[in-house]
Amino acid sequence: MIHTEHHRSHRTGWLRAAVMGANDGIVSTSSLILGVAxxxxxxxxxxxxxxxxxxxxxxSMAAGEYVSVSSQSDTENADLDIERQALAEHYELEQEELAAIYETRGLAPELARQVAEQLMANDALGAHARDEIGITDLSQAHPLQAALSSAATFTIGALLPLLVAWWAPSALLIPLVALFSLLFLALLGAIAARVGGAPILKAAARVMFWGALAMALTSAIGHVFGVIA
Structure with a gap:
């Protein structure tokens, strides 16, 4: 029977964009509501x-994620083009380079050469992308996925304080939006930690702290401008 572990690193790309989108949606919208109120x-x-x-x-989230992740993707593709050219012009030297990498990781020189030869015979570019540049299928940039994920989760996150503001009586709008937004942030932090396998309480406390700080600052600014007006 083959022993397998359930790792979560393959989720980091979309999970980062989704958490950032939802967190920004809750924090920015609740802060805007509190500042205006x-x-x-x-x-x-x-x-x-x-x-x-x-x-x-x-x-903004969709555009920002697409542009930034596209820049990462462009850099990765440029590095792969350089590696393709090096493999076409200096195959033996690239093989020696790969073997040297495996030696630094603990393989004996002869075994390192054999491993480099066999991996390059199967997929030379893939071997160098993974072990020389550090590009893998799990880490490779996906701009459209990041953009859609961020936009969708931002919208969901922003709807939550908006619904509270729509439902809350005018006299209780500020405390209810602030309270529910903190609860939403705690829930988001807990879900993200659960999906990513991280400590739940630490993640929840982290997003609540920064969310509370943002809401407090915008509320103070709104109060100051309200008094001036």
Missing amino acids: AANTTQGDIMLAGIAGLVAGAM
Whole structure:
């Protein structure tokens, strides 16, 4: 019977984008709602600001993720092109280079050469991409996946404080949005930690702290401008 472990590293690409999107959706929208509400505006104006923030934020997240991950993908492709050319022009030297890498990892010189020969006979570019450059199928950049994941989760995250603001009585809007947003952030941190196999309490506390800080600052700014107005 073959022993296998259930690793979670293959989830890091989409999980990072999804968590960042949902976290930004909750934090930015709740902070915007609290800032506008603290400036003594009507509930209609608060909802309008929140919806505008949702749309702008989702598009910004999608564009930002696509551009940044595309830059990573471009760099990876450029490195692969360099490696293709090196393999075409200096195959033996590339084989020696790969064998040297395996020697530094603990293989005997003769075994390292045999491993390099066999791996390159099967997939020379794949072997060098993985062991020389550090590019694997799990780590390779996927711009569209990151963009869609971030936009979708930002929208879901932003809808949560918006629904609370729509449901809450005007007199209780600020405390209820703040309370529920912190609970949503704690739940997000716990889910992300559970999926990624990380400590749940630490992840929940981390997102709650930064979310509370953002909401407190924007509320203070909204209150100051509300008093000035």
